[in-house]
Amino acid sequence: MWQIWKGRNALIFNEENYEPSEIVNKALFDYHEYEDNLLTNHFTLCITDCPNDKNIVLVQDGIILFANASLHKERKMSSIGVTAMDSCGKLLQAFGVLFQFVGKVITAEALAIRESLEKAMENGWMRVQFLSDAKNVVDMILKRSIVSWEIETTCKDIWKLMGFLIM
Structure with missing residues:
Protein backbone atom coordinates (compact mmCIF):
# COMPACT_ATOMS: atom_id res chain seq x y z
CA MET A 1 0.00 0.00 0.00
CA TRP A 2 2.83 2.39 0.88
CA GLN A 3 4.41 2.17 -2.57
CA ILE A 4 1.03 2.77 -4.22
CA TRP A 5 0.65 5.91 -2.10
CA LYS A 6 4.16 7.05 -2.99
CA GLY A 7 3.47 6.42 -6.69
CA ARG A 8 0.31 8.50 -6.46
CA ASN A 9 2.20 11.34 -4.75
CA ALA A 10 4.96 11.21 -7.38
CA LEU A 11 2.34 11.60 -10.10
CA ILE A 12 0.42 14.41 -8.41
CA PHE A 13 3.31 16.44 -7.02
CA ASN A 14 6.18 15.72 -9.40
CA GLU A 15 4.37 14.54 -12.56
CA GLU A 16 6.35 11.28 -12.46
CA ASN A 17 4.42 8.27 -13.71
CA TYR A 18 5.54 4.79 -12.60
CA GLU A 19 4.47 1.54 -14.22
CA PRO A 20 2.42 -0.78 -11.96
CA SER A 21 5.17 -3.41 -12.20
CA GLU A 22 7.71 -0.88 -10.83
CA ILE A 23 5.45 -0.16 -7.85
CA VAL A 24 4.97 -3.87 -7.15
CA ASN A 25 8.73 -4.48 -7.39
CA LYS A 26 9.43 -1.63 -4.96
CA ALA A 27 6.83 -3.03 -2.54
CA LEU A 28 8.39 -6.50 -2.74
CA PHE A 29 11.86 -5.06 -2.19
CA ASP A 30 10.61 -3.13 0.86
CA TYR A 31 8.92 -6.24 2.23
CA HIS A 32 12.01 -8.41 1.84
CA GLU A 33 14.21 -5.73 3.41
CA TYR A 34 11.76 -5.43 6.32
CA GLU A 35 11.60 -9.20 6.72
CA ASP A 36 15.41 -9.51 6.69
CA ASN A 37 15.78 -6.78 9.31
CA LEU A 38 12.99 -8.21 11.43
CA LEU A 39 14.45 -11.69 11.51
CA THR A 40 18.08 -10.74 11.99
CA ASN A 41 18.25 -7.54 14.01
CA HIS A 42 15.29 -7.25 16.34
CA PHE A 43 13.62 -9.12 19.14
CA THR A 44 9.90 -9.18 18.41
CA LEU A 45 6.82 -10.53 20.06
CA CYS A 46 3.47 -11.16 18.42
CA ILE A 47 0.68 -9.85 20.60
CA THR A 48 -2.27 -12.23 20.40
CA ASP A 49 -4.63 -10.91 23.06
CA CYS A 50 -5.61 -7.66 21.33
CA PRO A 51 -9.25 -6.86 20.65
CA ASN A 52 -10.54 -7.57 17.13
CA ASP A 53 -7.65 -9.97 16.48
CA LYS A 54 -5.40 -7.16 15.27
CA ASN A 55 -1.97 -8.63 15.83
CA ILE A 56 1.02 -6.39 15.32
CA VAL A 57 4.55 -7.73 15.50
CA LEU A 58 6.01 -5.33 18.01
CA VAL A 59 7.54 -5.20 21.44
CA GLN A 60 4.69 -5.72 23.90
CA ASP A 61 3.17 -2.54 25.34
CA GLY A 62 5.23 -0.43 22.95
CA ILE A 63 4.25 2.36 20.62
CA ILE A 64 5.03 2.34 16.93
CA LEU A 65 5.59 5.74 15.32
CA PHE A 66 5.36 6.29 11.58
CA ALA A 67 7.11 9.41 10.29
CA ASN A 68 7.02 10.76 6.76
CA ALA A 69 7.77 13.98 4.91
CA SER A 70 7.22 15.49 1.50
CA LEU A 71 8.32 18.50 -0.51
CA HIS A 72 6.27 20.49 -2.98
CA LYS A 73 8.86 22.41 -4.98
CA GLU A 74 6.41 24.50 -7.01
CA ARG A 75 4.60 25.74 -3.91
CA LYS A 76 7.82 26.03 -1.88
CA MET A 77 6.27 24.04 0.97
CA SER A 78 7.34 21.07 3.06
CA SER A 79 5.10 18.81 5.12
CA ILE A 80 5.52 16.10 7.70
CA GLY A 81 3.15 13.51 9.05
CA VAL A 82 3.39 11.40 12.19
CA THR A 83 1.06 8.64 13.36
CA ALA A 84 1.26 6.55 16.52
CA MET A 85 -0.25 3.13 17.20
CA ASP A 86 -0.24 0.95 20.27
CA SER A 87 0.85 -2.70 20.18
CA CYS A 88 -2.69 -3.78 19.25
CA GLY A 89 -2.83 -1.52 16.21
CA LYS A 90 -5.07 1.13 17.77
CA LEU A 91 -4.42 4.61 16.38
CA LEU A 92 -3.35 6.82 19.27
CA GLN A 93 -2.48 10.03 17.48
CA ALA A 94 -2.07 11.47 14.00
CA PHE A 95 -0.32 14.73 13.30
CA GLY A 96 0.52 16.63 10.15
CA VAL A 97 1.87 20.08 9.46
CA LEU A 98 2.98 22.27 6.58
CA PHE A 99 6.11 24.32 7.13
CA GLN A 100 8.71 26.39 5.34
CA PHE A 101 10.36 24.77 2.33
CA VAL A 102 13.57 23.04 3.42
CA GLY A 103 14.92 22.29 -0.05
CA LYS A 104 15.78 18.61 0.31
CA VAL A 105 13.83 15.51 1.20
CA ILE A 106 16.61 14.29 3.50
CA THR A 107 16.10 17.35 5.71
CA ALA A 108 12.31 17.03 5.79
CA GLU A 109 12.51 13.31 6.61
CA ALA A 110 14.95 13.93 9.47
CA LEU A 111 12.63 16.64 10.82
CA ALA A 112 9.69 14.21 10.64
CA ILE A 113 11.59 11.61 12.66
CA ARG A 114 12.61 14.23 15.23
CA GLU A 115 8.98 15.38 15.47
CA SER A 116 7.80 11.79 16.01
CA LEU A 117 10.22 11.35 18.90
CA GLU A 118 9.19 14.71 20.38
CA LYS A 119 5.54 13.57 20.22
CA ALA A 120 6.51 10.37 22.05
CA MET A 121 8.15 12.40 24.81
CA GLU A 122 5.16 14.79 25.06
CA ASN A 123 2.80 11.84 25.48
CA GLY A 124 5.00 9.95 27.94
CA TRP A 125 5.56 7.06 25.54
CA MET A 126 8.91 5.72 26.63
CA ASP A 133 10.54 5.24 4.39
CA ALA A 134 13.77 7.27 4.33
CA LYS A 135 16.31 4.46 4.63
CA ASN A 136 19.26 6.79 4.06
CA VAL A 137 18.17 9.01 6.97
CA VAL A 138 17.49 6.02 9.24
CA ASP A 139 20.93 4.61 8.43
CA MET A 140 22.51 7.94 9.41
CA ILE A 141 20.52 8.09 12.65
CA LEU A 142 21.51 4.53 13.53
CA LYS A 143 25.11 5.37 12.59
CA ARG A 144 25.22 2.76 9.83
CA SER A 145 26.48 5.44 7.45
CA ILE A 146 28.20 8.80 7.66
CA VAL A 147 25.85 11.60 8.70
CA SER A 148 25.31 14.24 6.04
CA TRP A 149 26.25 17.77 7.07
CA GLU A 150 22.74 18.80 5.95
CA ILE A 151 21.07 16.96 8.82
CA GLU A 152 23.86 16.70 11.37
CA THR A 153 22.22 19.08 13.86
CA THR A 154 18.86 17.35 13.51
CA CYS A 155 20.55 13.96 14.03
CA LYS A 156 22.13 15.25 17.23
CA ASP A 157 18.65 16.27 18.44
CA ILE A 158 17.32 12.81 17.52
CA TRP A 159 20.17 11.02 19.32
CA LYS A 160 19.49 13.07 22.43
CA LEU A 161 15.77 12.21 22.32
CA MET A 162 16.55 8.53 21.71
CA GLY A 163 18.58 8.52 24.93
CA PHE A 164 15.38 9.15 26.91
CA LEU A 165 13.38 6.39 25.19
CA ILE A 166 13.46 2.58 25.21
CA MET A 167 13.86 1.56 21.59
Whole structure:
Protein backbone atom coordinates (compact mmCIF):
# COMPACT_ATOMS: atom_id res chain seq x y z
CA MET A 1 0.00 0.00 0.00
CA TRP A 2 2.83 2.39 0.88
CA GLN A 3 4.41 2.17 -2.57
CA ILE A 4 1.03 2.77 -4.22
CA TRP A 5 0.65 5.91 -2.10
CA LYS A 6 4.16 7.05 -2.99
CA GLY A 7 3.47 6.42 -6.69
CA ARG A 8 0.31 8.50 -6.46
CA ASN A 9 2.20 11.34 -4.75
CA ALA A 10 4.96 11.21 -7.38
CA LEU A 11 2.34 11.60 -10.10
CA ILE A 12 0.42 14.41 -8.41
CA PHE A 13 3.31 16.44 -7.02
CA ASN A 14 6.18 15.72 -9.40
CA GLU A 15 4.37 14.54 -12.56
CA GLU A 16 6.35 11.28 -12.46
CA ASN A 17 4.42 8.27 -13.71
CA TYR A 18 5.54 4.79 -12.60
CA GLU A 19 4.47 1.54 -14.22
CA PRO A 20 2.42 -0.78 -11.96
CA SER A 21 5.17 -3.41 -12.20
CA GLU A 22 7.71 -0.88 -10.83
CA ILE A 23 5.45 -0.16 -7.85
CA VAL A 24 4.97 -3.87 -7.15
CA ASN A 25 8.73 -4.48 -7.39
CA LYS A 26 9.43 -1.63 -4.96
CA ALA A 27 6.83 -3.03 -2.54
CA LEU A 28 8.39 -6.50 -2.74
CA PHE A 29 11.86 -5.06 -2.19
CA ASP A 30 10.61 -3.13 0.86
CA TYR A 31 8.92 -6.24 2.23
CA HIS A 32 12.01 -8.41 1.84
CA GLU A 33 14.21 -5.73 3.41
CA TYR A 34 11.76 -5.43 6.32
CA GLU A 35 11.60 -9.20 6.72
CA ASP A 36 15.41 -9.51 6.69
CA ASN A 37 15.78 -6.78 9.31
CA LEU A 38 12.99 -8.21 11.43
CA LEU A 39 14.45 -11.69 11.51
CA THR A 40 18.08 -10.74 11.99
CA ASN A 41 18.25 -7.54 14.01
CA HIS A 42 15.29 -7.25 16.34
CA PHE A 43 13.62 -9.12 19.14
CA THR A 44 9.90 -9.18 18.41
CA LEU A 45 6.82 -10.53 20.06
CA CYS A 46 3.47 -11.16 18.42
CA ILE A 47 0.68 -9.85 20.60
CA THR A 48 -2.27 -12.23 20.40
CA ASP A 49 -4.63 -10.91 23.06
CA CYS A 50 -5.61 -7.66 21.33
CA PRO A 51 -9.25 -6.86 20.65
CA ASN A 52 -10.54 -7.57 17.13
CA ASP A 53 -7.65 -9.97 16.48
CA LYS A 54 -5.40 -7.16 15.27
CA ASN A 55 -1.97 -8.63 15.83
CA ILE A 56 1.02 -6.39 15.32
CA VAL A 57 4.55 -7.73 15.50
CA LEU A 58 6.01 -5.33 18.01
CA VAL A 59 7.54 -5.20 21.44
CA GLN A 60 4.69 -5.72 23.90
CA ASP A 61 3.17 -2.54 25.34
CA GLY A 62 5.23 -0.43 22.95
CA ILE A 63 4.25 2.36 20.62
CA ILE A 64 5.03 2.34 16.93
CA LEU A 65 5.59 5.74 15.32
CA PHE A 66 5.36 6.29 11.58
CA ALA A 67 7.11 9.41 10.29
CA ASN A 68 7.02 10.76 6.76
CA ALA A 69 7.77 13.98 4.91
CA SER A 70 7.22 15.49 1.50
CA LEU A 71 8.32 18.50 -0.51
CA HIS A 72 6.27 20.49 -2.98
CA LYS A 73 8.86 22.41 -4.98
CA GLU A 74 6.41 24.50 -7.01
CA ARG A 75 4.60 25.74 -3.91
CA LYS A 76 7.82 26.03 -1.88
CA MET A 77 6.27 24.04 0.97
CA SER A 78 7.34 21.07 3.06
CA SER A 79 5.10 18.81 5.12
CA ILE A 80 5.52 16.10 7.70
CA GLY A 81 3.15 13.51 9.05
CA VAL A 82 3.39 11.40 12.19
CA THR A 83 1.06 8.64 13.36
CA ALA A 84 1.26 6.55 16.52
CA MET A 85 -0.25 3.13 17.20
CA ASP A 86 -0.24 0.95 20.27
CA SER A 87 0.85 -2.70 20.18
CA CYS A 88 -2.69 -3.78 19.25
CA GLY A 89 -2.83 -1.52 16.21
CA LYS A 90 -5.07 1.13 17.77
CA LEU A 91 -4.42 4.61 16.38
CA LEU A 92 -3.35 6.82 19.27
CA GLN A 93 -2.48 10.03 17.48
CA ALA A 94 -2.07 11.47 14.00
CA PHE A 95 -0.32 14.73 13.30
CA GLY A 96 0.52 16.63 10.15
CA VAL A 97 1.87 20.08 9.46
CA LEU A 98 2.98 22.27 6.58
CA PHE A 99 6.11 24.32 7.13
CA GLN A 100 8.71 26.39 5.34
CA PHE A 101 10.36 24.77 2.33
CA VAL A 102 13.57 23.04 3.42
CA GLY A 103 14.92 22.29 -0.05
CA LYS A 104 15.78 18.61 0.31
CA VAL A 105 13.83 15.51 1.20
CA ILE A 106 16.61 14.29 3.50
CA THR A 107 16.10 17.35 5.71
CA ALA A 108 12.31 17.03 5.79
CA GLU A 109 12.51 13.31 6.61
CA ALA A 110 14.95 13.93 9.47
CA LEU A 111 12.63 16.64 10.82
CA ALA A 112 9.69 14.21 10.64
CA ILE A 113 11.59 11.61 12.66
CA ARG A 114 12.61 14.23 15.23
CA GLU A 115 8.98 15.38 15.47
CA SER A 116 7.80 11.79 16.01
CA LEU A 117 10.22 11.35 18.90
CA GLU A 118 9.19 14.71 20.38
CA LYS A 119 5.54 13.57 20.22
CA ALA A 120 6.51 10.37 22.05
CA MET A 121 8.15 12.40 24.81
CA GLU A 122 5.16 14.79 25.06
CA ASN A 123 2.80 11.84 25.48
CA GLY A 124 5.00 9.95 27.94
CA TRP A 125 5.56 7.06 25.54
CA MET A 126 8.91 5.72 26.63
CA ARG A 127 8.89 2.38 24.79
CA VAL A 128 8.81 3.21 21.09
CA GLN A 129 9.78 1.93 17.70
CA PHE A 130 9.84 4.32 14.76
CA LEU A 131 9.36 3.60 11.09
CA SER A 132 10.29 5.76 8.13
CA ASP A 133 10.54 5.24 4.39
CA ALA A 134 13.77 7.27 4.33
CA LYS A 135 16.31 4.46 4.63
CA ASN A 136 19.26 6.79 4.06
CA VAL A 137 18.17 9.01 6.97
CA VAL A 138 17.49 6.02 9.24
CA ASP A 139 20.93 4.61 8.43
CA MET A 140 22.51 7.94 9.41
CA ILE A 141 20.52 8.09 12.65
CA LEU A 142 21.51 4.53 13.53
CA LYS A 143 25.11 5.37 12.59
CA ARG A 144 25.22 2.76 9.83
CA SER A 145 26.48 5.44 7.45
CA ILE A 146 28.20 8.80 7.66
CA VAL A 147 25.85 11.60 8.70
CA SER A 148 25.31 14.24 6.04
CA TRP A 149 26.25 17.77 7.07
CA GLU A 150 22.74 18.80 5.95
CA ILE A 151 21.07 16.96 8.82
CA GLU A 152 23.86 16.70 11.37
CA THR A 153 22.22 19.08 13.86
CA THR A 154 18.86 17.35 13.51
CA CYS A 155 20.55 13.96 14.03
CA LYS A 156 22.13 15.25 17.23
CA ASP A 157 18.65 16.27 18.44
CA ILE A 158 17.32 12.81 17.52
CA TRP A 159 20.17 11.02 19.32
CA LYS A 160 19.49 13.07 22.43
CA LEU A 161 15.77 12.21 22.32
CA MET A 162 16.55 8.53 21.71
CA GLY A 163 18.58 8.52 24.93
CA PHE A 164 15.38 9.15 26.91
CA LEU A 165 13.38 6.39 25.19
CA ILE A 166 13.46 2.58 25.21
CA MET A 167 13.86 1.56 21.59
